Amino acid sequence: KNEVEQSPQNLTAQEGEFITINCSYSVGISALHWLQQHPGGGIVSLFMLSSGKKKHGRLIATINIQEKHSSLHITASHPRDSAVYICALNYGGATNKLIFGTGTLLAVQP
């Protein structure tokens, strides 16, 4: 079993829809990152979470440490949100380990 699982793997939405991407993990972590990789290949860090909820524009990220689960929400989706969204875990502590999910490919159609 992978330490980090993302769902769905692929997601197609219509412009304006509310989108949720999920990330579940099975290990203790110090923080969780959400990254966005554009079709051109560039990677941008969206959020780093250790608890609760963060919001930036139309993006909202939540994490439930007890349930080992995080969600990334996009409100009022737009074709420019089309990208791969990647969840990554910080193990923290002495291990200094970073583990990445396989990503969710999102396509928002006009």
Place this chain on the structure above:
Amino acid sequence: DTAVSQTPKYLVTQMGNDKSIKCEQNLGHDTMYWYKQDSKKFLKIMFSYNNKELIINETVPNRFSPKSPDKAHLNLHINSLELGDSAVYFCASSPFWGDEQFFGPGTRLTVL
């Protein structure tokens, strides 16, 4: 004004050659990283340096050697290149280990 820069952007070379990829950040960050993204788009960390000291060295062949001459630079040298080394290599930096990371544009390495 680029925060994290990598050179070259594209690198095409023959098997067996030795090549280097350079990374520089002008953000004043303490920590830098090298990642490999394979053909299936899966990202995997290779190395991490904090204040010029190696803190992560994942199971990477010893043909790969990172070098950090100062906090702003983390270069990746690859000896005896193999076909399986073909990938996109990303450099990143963060203010300290585990913090939000800023990624470079990537270097697409093709080994023929």
